[in-house]
Amino acid sequence: MHIEPEDVGYAAVWKPTPGALSAFPNLKAVFNLGPGVDALMADTTLPKVPIVRVAIGDLTGRMTEYVVMHVLMHHRQQPYLNQSQQNKVWAPKHQWAASEISVGVMGLGTLGRDAADVLARLGFVLPGGAQARRACRVSNVSREHAGLKDFLARTNILVCLLPLTPDTRHILNRSVFSQLNHDSPLGGPVLINAGRGGLQNEADILSCLDDGTLGAASLDVFEAEPLPTQSRFWSHPKVILSPHNAADTDPTEISAYVARQIEQFEAGRPLENVVDLTRGY
Amino acid sequence: MHIEPEDVGYAAVWKPTPGALSAFPNLKAVFNLGPGVDALMADTTLPKVPIVRVAIGDLTGRMTEYVVMHVLMHHRQQPYLNQSQQNKVWAPKHQWAASEISVGVMGLGTLGRDAADVLARLGFVLPGGAQARRACRVSNVSREHAGLKDFLARTNILVCLLPLTPDTRHILNRSVFSQLNHDSPLGGPVLINAGRGGLQNEADILSCLDDGTLGAASLDVFEAEPLPTQSRFWSHPKVILSPHNAADTDPTEISAYVARQIEQFEAGRPLENVVDLTRGY
Numbered sequence: 001m002h003i004e005p006e007d008v009g010y011a012a013v014w015k016p017t018p019g020a021l022s023a024f025p026n027l028k029a030v031f032n033l034g035p036g037v038d039a040l041m042a043d044t045t046l047p048k049v050p051i052v053r054v055a056i057g058d059l060t061g062r063m064t065e066y067v068v069m070h071v072l073m074h075h076r077q078q079p080y081l082n083q084s085q086q087n088k089v090w091a092p093k094h095q096w097a098a099s100e101i102s103v104g105v106m107g108l109g110t111l112g113r114d115a116a117d118v119l120a121r122l123g124f125v126l127p128g129g130a131q132a133r134r135a136c137r138v139s140n141v142s143r144e145h146a147g148l149k150d151f152l153a154r155t156n157i158l159v160c161l162l163p164l165t166p167d168t169r170h171i172l173n174r175s176v177f178s179q180l181n182h183d184s185p186l187g188g189p190v191l192i193n194a195g196r197g198g199l200q201n202e203a204d205i206l207s208c209l210d211d212g213t214l215g216a217a218s219l220d221v222f223e224a225e226p227l228p229t230q231s232r233f234w235s236h237p238k239v240i241l242s243p244h245n246a247a248d249t250d251p252t253e254i255s256a257y258v259a260r261q262i263e264q265f266e267a268g269r270p271l272e273n274v275v276d277l278t279r280g281y
Numbered sequence: 282m283h284i285e286p287e288d289v290g291y292a293a294v295w296k297p298t299p300g301a302l303s304a305f306p307n308l309k310a311v312f313n314l315g316p317g318v319d320a321l322m323a324d325t326t327l328p329k330v331p332i333v334r335v336a337i338g339d340l341t342g343r344m345t346e347y348v349v350m351h352v353l354m355h356h357r358q359q360p361y362l363n364q365s366q367q368n369k370v371w372a373p374k375h376q377w378a379a380s381e382i383s384v385g386v387m388g389l390g391t392l393g394r395d396a397a398d399v400l401a402r403l404g405f406v407l408p409g410g411a412q413a414r415r416a417c418r419v420s421n422v423s424r425e426h427a428g429l430k431d432f433l434a435r436t437n438i439l440v441c442l443l444p445l446t447p448d449t450r451h452i453l454n455r456s457v458f459s460q461l462n463h464d465s466p467l468g469g470p471v472l473i474n475a476g477r478g479g480l481q482n483e484a485d486i487l488s489c490l491d492d493g494t495l496g497a498a499s500l501d502v503f504e505a506e507p508l509p510t511q512s513r514f515w516s517h518p519k520v521i522l523s524p525h526n527a528a529d530t531d532p533t534e535i536s537a538y539v540a541r542q543i544e545q546f547e548a549g550r551p552l553e554n555v556v557d558l559t560r561g562y
Contacts, residue, residue, distance in 0.1 A: 058378055061404045065353055065379060068403070072350035081523050082363070088515040090507035092526040097339055098346060118402060122349070123342045226371035234369040242362050245373040 012258050015039040021047055029271060031258050034249060035059065035111065036196055038164040041280050051275040052261060058253045060114045066194055066246035067105075067115040067159055070218040071124065073240065074157060074190045075101055079216070096185040098123035104155030106171075107162035107195060108137050111247075115159065127154035152179035157190040163281035164196035172200040177208045188215020194246040197221040202233075209238045220246040293539050296320040302328055310552060312539050315530060316340065316392065317477055319445040322561050332556040333542060339534045341395045347475055347527035348386075348396040348440055351499040352405065354521065355438060355471045356382055360497070377466040379404035385436030387452075388443035388476060389418050392528075396440065408435035433460035438471040444562035445477035453481040458489045469496020475527040478503040483514075490519045501527040 008024040012031040021030060022045045030047070032040055035055040040046060073079070077093060084091055102125040105112045120126055127150075134147050152158070158180060162168045172193060180189035191214055193200055202223055208214040216238045222231075225244055233239050265271050275281060289305040293312040302311060303326040311328070313321055316336040321327060354360070358374060365372055383406040386393045401407055408431075415428050433439070439461060443449045453474060461470035472495055474481055483504055489495040497519045503512075506525055514520050546552050556562060 061379060062376070065357060065403060069350060069353035069357060069359070072346055072353070076346060076350060078350070081526075082521075084524070085515060085522050088510050090524045092524040092529075095343070095526055095529045097531060098342060118399070121399060121402065122346060229369050234366060240363075241366050243365070243371045243373040245362075245376055248373075248376045250378060 010258075010262055013040070016043075018043040019045045021045075029262075029265060031261070032275070033254060036163060037275050037281055038196060038198065040275075041165075041277075050271050051277075052271050053273045053275050053281070054249070054254055054257060055110055055273060056249070056253060056257045058250050059247050060111050062247040063111045063161065063194060064115045064118055066220065066242075067161075067192065068118050068122070070192050070194075070240065071103055071119060071157055071159070072122075074186065074192075074216055074218070075124075079237075079240065094185075099125060101125065101156050101184055101186065102127050102154055102181065103157045103159060104151055105159045105161065106151075107160060109161070109163075112159075112161045115161070124157075127151055149179060152176060153181055155189070156181050156184040156186055157192065160191070160193045160195045160199055162195045162199055164198045165280040169198050170201045172205070174201070174204040174208055174213065177204065177213050180214075186215055188212055190215055191217040191219075193218070194220040197223040197225060206232055206236070209236060214238070216240075218242075220244055291539075291543055294321070297324075299324040300326045302326075310543075310546060312542070313556070314535060317444060318556050318562055319477060319479065321556075322446075322558075331552050332558075333552050334554045334556050334562070335530070335535055335538060336391055336554060337530070337534060337538050339531050340528050341392055343528040344392045344442065344475060345396045345399055347501065347523075348442075348473065349399050349403070351473050351521065352384055352400060352438055352440070353403075355467065355473075355497055355499070356405075360518075360521065375466075380406060382406065382437050382465055382467065383408050383435055383462065384438045384440060385432055386440045386442065387432075388441060390442070390444075393440075393442045396442070405438075408432055430460060433457060434462055436470070437462050437465040437467055438473065441472070441474045441476045441480055443476045443480055445479045446561040448561075450479050451482045453486070455482070455485040455489055455494065458485065458494050461495075467496055469493055471496055472498040472500075474499070475501040478506060487513055487517070490517060495519070497521075499523075501525055 005024050006026050009026060009028045011021055011024060011027055012033055014033040021027065027047045027049050029050045029052060031052045031054055033054050035053055037051060037053055040051060075098065076095065080093065103119050104127045105116045108116065116126055160172055172191065182189060205217060209217060218240045219233060220242045221244050227233060233241055261271055286305050287307050290307060290309045292302055292305060292308060293314055295314040308328045308330050310331045310333060312333045312335055314335050316334055318332060318334055321332060356379065357376065361374065384400050385408045386397045389397065397407055441453055453472065458470065463470060486498060490498060499521045500514060501523045502525050508514060514522055542552055
C-alpha cells in the first residue's frame with residue numbers, strides 16, 4: 001500500500017527535523033513521544049493541530065524510580081560507601097533519619113507529584129507552606145514567583161522536573177543554589193536534575209560544587225547530549241551522572257497509548273494531555 | 282548516688298558478654314537495643330525475665346530506605362552506570378519497567394512488610410499466591426516449608442530480613458539460590474541480605490556469583506564483622522557491600538522508647554515486642 005503525504009492523519013514524533021511535519025497537509029494531531037515538547041515548540045512551521053504530550057503511567061513510574069533512588073543515594077551516603085568498599089575500609093558513618101532531610105520538587109506536574117508522594121512515604125520532609133507549594137507547581141515556576149525564595153530556603157535536596165520553556169531556561173543557576181537550605185546533615189544542598197539540560201547553567205553548577213554552595217549533584221540531562229568527553233562532570237567527585245535514561249518510554253506501552261487516543265479521537269471524544277501552546281508545555 | 286547490682290530493675294543492652302546479666306538478681310525486664318536477639322538467645326545464663334526487642338518506627342523506616350535503594354540500584358543497573366561514568370562513556374542500556382521484576386521479601390515481619398509496601402508502590406511485583414506469602418512470613422520460614430519452593434521460583438530479587446535462629450542459620454545457600462527465578466531482564470537473580478550474617482553461607486554466595494547462579498548481591502551483614510580485609514566480597518564486581526549500617530537506631534528515639542515502656546510496665550500495663558523464647562525472636 002502506497003501512502004501519500006495527504007493520507008497521513010496522525011504523526012507520532014520525537015524531535016523531528018524542523019519543518020518536517022508541514023509536509024502533511026491533513027494532519028489531525030501530533031503525538032510527542034515523551035513529556036518534553038521543547039523541540040516541537042521551537043518549530044515555527046508546526047501545523048496548527050493539537051499536540052499530545054505522551055506522559056503515560058509507565059514513564060511516571062520510571063521517573064519516580066530515578067528520583068527516589070538518587071535522593072536515597074545522597075541521603076544514605078552511597079558515594080562514600082562505594083569509596084569505602086573500593087578501599088576495603090569498614091567505617092560506618094553516622095546516618096541520619098529521612099525526617100531530617102527536606103526534598104523540594106520543582107515542577108509538581110504528573111511526574112513530580114508521584115515522586116513527591118513516594119518520598120513522603122519514605123519519611124522525607126516536603127517543604128511545607130501553601131506559598132512554597134504554589135511556587136513549585138509547574139504552572140507557577142519562574143524566577144520571580146514570590147514563593148520561590150521560601151521554597152528554596154526550606155529545601156535540602158532540590159529535585160528539578162520542570163519543562164523547558166523560555167521562563168525556565170537556566171533556572172538552575174548560582175542565585176537559586178545559594179538560596180537553598182544548608183542546615184542539614186548532608187553537609188551541603190544537593191541538586192537532582194532529570195528535567196531538561198537547558199534548565200541548568202552548567203558553569204554555575206560546577207563552580208557551586210567547587211566552592212561548596214552545592215554539596216553534590218545527580219544529573220541525567222545536559223545542555224549537549226551525549227555529554228562531551230571533555231566535560232568536567234564526568235570525573236567530578238560530587239557528581240553522579242547518567243546518560244539521559246531516567247525515564248525511558250516503553251515502545252509497547254507507548255504504541256498502545258497512541259492507538260487508544262486515535263481511536264477515541266475518531267469516535268469524537270477529546271484527546272488527553274494536549275499541549276497548551278501559549279504556556280509551551 | 283551509689284547503685285548496687287540488686288537495685289537494678291531494667292537493663293538496656295546490645296550483645297552483652299554472656300553471663301553479664303546474671304549479676305543483677307532483681308531484673309524485671311531486659312531491653313535489647315535492636316531487632317536481632319540472637320546474641321541474647323545464645324546466653325544460657327539469661328535471667329528469666331521478659332526480653333523486649335526494640336524495633337521502633339525509625340528503624341523500620343531506615344531498613345525500608347536500605348531495601349528500596351538497593352532494589353532500585355540493581356533494577357536500574359547503577360553499577361553499570363557508575364562504571365560508564367568512570368570510563369566517560371555515554372551508553373544508555375535498555376531499561377525495563379519495575380513491573381518486569383519480582384521482589385521476594387523473606388521475613389515478612391514489621392520491617393519486611395513496610396519495605397514490601399513501598400516496593401509495591403514503586404510497581405515491583407511481589408510474588409503472589411497464598412502459599413508463597415505464608416512461606417515468607419517470619420514465623421514460617423524454614424528450609425522445609427512447602428511454600429518456599431514456589432516463593433523462590435517466583436522471585437527475581439530476594440530480600441532477606443529474617444531473624445537468626447537455629448532454623449534460619451545458613452538458609453541463604455546454594456540450594457535456595459538455585460531455586461530463584463532466572464527469567465528476568467536482570468540477567469540473574471539478586472540477593473539482598475540486611476538481616477544477619479549468620480543467615481548466609483558466604484562460600485556459597487561467592488561460588489554462586491562466580492558461576493552465574495546469582496547475578497549480583499547487596500550485603501550489609503557478614504558472618505564476621507568488621508568484614509576481614511582479605512574477604513573476596515570487598516572487590517567482587519557483582520557485590521555492593523555496606524558496613525552493617527542498613528538500619529542504625531537513633532539513640533534519642535530509642536531512649537525515649539525504653540523510658541516509655543518502663544513507665545507503662547511500672548503502671549501495670551504490658552510490655553510491647555516481648556521476645557517469644559520458644560521461637561527465639
